[in-house]
Amino acid sequence: MxxxxxxxxxxxxxxxxxxxxxxxxxxxxxxxxxxxxxxxxxxxxxxxxxxxxxxxxxxxxxxxxxxxxxxxxxxxxxxxxxxxxxxxxxxxxxxxxxxxxxxxxxxxxxxxxxxxxxxxxxxxxxxxxxxxxxxxxxxxxxxxxxxxxxxxxxxxxxxxxxxxxxxxxxxxxxxxxxxxxxxxxxxxxxxxxxxxxxxxxxxxxxxxxxxxxxxxxxxxxxxxxxxxxxxxxxxxxxxxxxxxxxxxxxxxxxxxxxxxxxxxxxxxxxxxxxxxxxKFDAASIKPMITYGTNPGMGMAIDDTIPLSDDNGNKASSSFLKSLDYMGFKPGMKLLGHPIDYVFIGSCTNGRIEDFRAFAQIIKGRRKAENVTALIVPGSKKVEDQMVAEGLTELYKNAGFEVRQPGCSSCLAMNEDKIPLGKYAVSTSNRNFEGRQGPGARTLLASPLSAAAAAITGKISDPRDFMTEEEKVKI
Amino acid sequence: MPKVKFDILESTCVPLPFENVDTDQIIPARFLSATSRQGFGDNLFRDWRYTKSGEKNTDFILNDPHFNGKVLVAGKNFGSGSSREHAVWAIFDYGFRAVVSSFFADIFMGNALNNGLLPIVISEVLLKKLLDLIQKDPGTKVKIDLEKQIFTILSTGDSVKFNINPYKKECLLKGLDDIDFLLSIKGLITSYENNKIQVK
Structure with missing residues (x-):
């Protein structure tokens, strides 16, 4: 009782x-x-x-x-x-x-x-x-x-x-x-x-x-x-x-x-x-990405955008307005879609393990020319730890600049804004319209998926860039 | 917190027939740098209300002179996202006194009640009917009676009882404030602290 x-x-x-x-x-x-x-x-x-x-x-x-x-x-x-x-x-x-x-x-x-x-x-x-x-x-x-x-x-x-x-x-x-x-x-x-x-x-x-x-x-x-x-x-x-x-x-x-x-x-x-x-089965989960303008609009990264909203309504004005804002269409595949920005940081994914995960994929590779990357540690301690572990150097060698800590592009109150119409693969938590700057198009994902996008310049499956041994570590 | 009294409101409505209107739409983060509560109404729904070049977006409902009033009627899950109370201040400062939807996000609901903005939950069916009525006739009026907890569409006579926490209702009717109440029980809070420390 x-x-x-x-x-x-x-x-x-x-x-x-x-x-x-x-x-x-x-x-x-x-x-x-x-x-x-x-x-x-x-x-x-x-x-x-x-x-x-x-x-x-x-x-x-x-x-x-x-x-x-x-x-x-x-x-x-x-x-x-x-x-x-x-x-x-x-x-x-x-x-x-x-x-x-x-x-x-x-x-x-x-x-x-x-x-x-x-x-x-x-x-x-x-x-x-x-x-x-x-x-x-x-x-x-x-x-x-x-x-x-x-x-x-x-x-x-x-x-x-x-x-x-x-x-x-x-x-x-x-x-x-x-x-x-x-x-x-x-x-x-x-x-x-x-x-x-x-x-x-x-x-x-x-x-x-x-x-x-x-x-x-x-x-x-x-x-x-x-x-x-x-x-x-x-x-x-x-x-x-x-x-x-x-x-x-x-x-x-x-x-x-x-x-x-x-x-x-x-x-x-x-x-x-x-x-x-x-109840959910962990084995049914794949790397995820969002395609719309609220965090509920997410799918497996190798999936296609649904043809209708959660209620099966194909003509839902909210659903269509959302896809229109993103420049997407129902049924579209996102893998291979070009992106412009990558943001790793925020209270969701701005801790040392997140930067280690990102490093695992960019190590020995280079940032894609078309990508602007915002690499923002969640705290001074994380920033210091990145230096101590050699991650900051590794990021630099791969063409990435590590910024100083803050909320940054997660809500874009400061100057770290994603420009109008640009696509950002972001490890933050919200893909709302204009969240990362007026007209910005946010695709929420994990640090691994953000890293895969950063080196290819397009939406990519992070599993393609990991050895079997690396996958075990994550 | 401002002390605002709410009793009976009769008004035309502004329809916003979208779901999941989040607080970043209500007031974008880049307008949160102020340190007072005033003036946020100017930037309410900023990125929908104005074009990228700063001109008024004539397609947006707040810029349509046919629609005005003190009641905002919006799709489900209104006010989701950030806890920014600025969203409520912006809606209130613009002139709205009530928001009607089939579903509100929790934090927004609490913030609204703490600022004299009345959130009213009605069924999806009635919400759709109301949105259609307003679109057809922008003169459609509603009446909100907080004391009786009755929401009425005046032209059709549709009338429903809405829920509100009795404590919060009392606060709104009398213009009372949570902080006054909490300060009045400070002795109790202190004895809670003392007992809790003993338990440890």
């Missing part, structure tokens, strides 16, 4: 108060902020003349609106500069730790949180950014919030939140060679659509999920929002604990072994009931 899902266990232990017929008052353990969605929240505190309630539980970084070249110079765009400066002022005024531009710990909020040991199992984590779901990889309840809610957390360390329903997605079976965690999540979204998990919090289970590294799990949880889910989480296990044990330090934890023993209880009870259950 008392069986609970992992989601329920964490949620219920964070409820300060339940409002009858209303939302729960949920206590937040960790709050991440960045320059774009926080200034209006700080304005609200100022208008009310109230302090930040628990400044030690909020951490800040500048990532969305910063350049990826010459970060030591003043930011050229005045509005962007103002926003980044405002973040520094607010953090100083309210006593919040900031990993700002040029700080050796700076980076994309969802990359630095885990790598600095601030994201820990069992926590509730929020940030004014929908990809906060990334942190669910550690067995946390982590989700994106709006600026009004950022203000609530700053003011009271709580938010008002209706409890979502529970969904379990189980992925068993053996993954094929050359299939990455990016392909897994793109496959799931293509099956259930960009709104298929709206109203739910997802727990990912199964042997194929268990086999993934922490970075792979972060990629999966990161894109939970792209199927509408409030968030996604994976129960912590030895892989999680090993990752945490290897970190140089974990702020606030003195006895890691004791904490690990406690975290071992963080799993759904065997007879816990979910509101919805979905």
């Amino acid at each position: 008392n069986s609970k899902t992992l989601f329920d266990k964490i949620w219920d232990s964070h409820v300060v108060k339940s409002i009858e017929d209303g939302p729960d008052v949920l206590y937040i353990d960790r709050h991440y902020i960045h320059e774009v969605t926080s200034p209006q929240a700080f304005n609200g505190l100022k208008e009310r003349s109230i302090p930040v309630f628990r400044p030690g539980k909020t951490l800040a970084t500048a990532d969305h609106n910063i350049p990826t070249r010459n970060q030591h110079l003043q930011i050229k765009d005045q509005l962007s500069r103002n926003q980044v400066e405002r973040l520094s002022e607010n953090c100083q005024k309210y006593g919040i730790e900031l990993f700002g531009l040029n700080d050796p710990k700076n980076g994309i909020v969802h990359v630095i949180g885990p790598e600095l040991g601030y994201t820990l199992p069992g926590m509730t984590i929020v940030c004014g950014d929908s990809h906060t779901s990334t942190h669910g990889a550690f067995g946390t309840i982590a989700f994106g919030i709006g600026t009004s809610e950022v203000e609530m957390v700053l003011a009271t360390q709580c938010i008002l939140q209706p409890k979502p329903k529970r969904m379990r997605i189980t992925l068993d079976g053996k993954l094929h060679k050359g299939v990455t965690s990016k392909d897994i999540i793109m496959f799931i979204i293509s099956r259930i659509s960009a709104s298929g998990a709206t109203g739910y919090f997802v727990e990912y289970c199964g042997s194929a999920i268990r086999s993934l590294s922490m970075e792979g799990r972060m990629t999966i949880c990161n894109m939970s929002i792209e199927m509408g889910a409030r968030g996604g989480l994976i129960a912590p296990d030895e892989t999680t604990f090993e990752y945490l044990k290897k970190l140089p330090s974990i702020p606030g934890i003195d006895d890691l072994e004791a904490s690990v023993n406690k975290w071992k209880n963080l799993h759904s009870d065997t007879d816990a009931v979910f509101d919805k259950e979905l």
Whole structure:
């Protein structure tokens, strides 16, 4: 009778108060902020003349609106500069730790949180950014919030939140060679659509999920929002604990072994009931690519574009409008289609394993002449690691320039925009119209597929560029 | 957060018959550099409203003088994608007070309710009917009664009850604010913190 899902266990232990017929008052353990969605929240505190309630539980970084070249110079765009400066002022005024531009710990909020040991199992984590779901990889309840809610957390360390329903997605079976965690999540979204998990919090289970590294799990949880889910989480296990044990330090934890023993209880009870259950076979997944303007419009890279939308409607105005924007037609094959840009980076695929995967294919090869590549590490630490492992040199020898960290072309707030009508194979998370710049045409894919496109100048199957031995490593 | 009261609204509508209208369409990221909440309405649906050269796109519905009103009627999964509250500020700043669809993305729904923009979910069938009616007659009016939770198409008399969280309804009717409420229970929050630390 008392069986609970992992989601329920964490949620219920964070409820300060339940409002009858209303939302729960949920206590937040960790709050991440960045320059774009926080200034209006700080304005609200100022208008009310109230302090930040628990400044030690909020951490800040500048990532969305910063350049990826010459970060030591003043930011050229005045509005962007103002926003980044405002973040520094607010953090100083309210006593919040900031990993700002040029700080050796700076980076994309969802990359630095885990790598600095601030994201820990069992926590509730929020940030004014929908990809906060990334942190669910550690067995946390982590989700994106709006600026009004950022203000609530700053003011009271709580938010008002209706409890979502529970969904379990189980992925068993053996993954094929050359299939990455990016392909897994793109496959799931293509099956259930960009709104298929709206109203739910997802727990990912199964042997194929268990086999993934922490970075792979972060990629999966990161894109939970792209199927509408409030968030996604994976129960912590030895892989999680090993990752945490290897970190140089974990702020606030003195006895890691004791904490690990406690975290071992963080799993759904065997007879816990979910509101919805979905099961997929890992062996049926191939490298994926999107063909439309939402992440649900994805297919195997060697497949053809469907003839109709999800409901079988050939004349759907949304479906046709989307293909028209992309310059594609129903039934078209995408392999061999020329591309113009490649972007590797973002909170989805901007970690060291992603750059290693990309390197595996470009090693000993050259960037295609027709391709402009944006290679953007997710953090300073990733950037440093790339240098240390010789990846930066390897990229350079293959004709690629490695930029400085930031969100960059994922949302194109800075100058890293894809021009009108150009095709970009991108390891980011959204292929919305204009997401990477006005008129830009985004094709979401894994770092391996991005690498294959970068060296051929066209949409290519990454498996064609891997030896049998290399495929095993991925 | 602004304190906005919502009671009864009677208005013509602007139709946007597309599915999955994401927050990047509502307000593209390159317009998110402001540090206040005001002025986002100018760039609402920016890349649909204006051509690449900055001219008004006369094909887009917001530029068609026949269609106006305080109610936006849109296809399913409206507001998907980024958590940017700027999307709601842009819609509100432009002059809309309610958005009607068969399905909203979660974060958008929460953001709307926190800013006095009422999201109303109606069935796919009624949504299609409403979109067709507005296309045929831009003068088609709807009435939204929040107190009674009734949505009515005035010309046809189609009337349905819509759902809203009772707490949020109360907030909207009275112009109350979540932060006022949370501040009022700070003692409870502190005792939660103390108990939680003891458990550890």
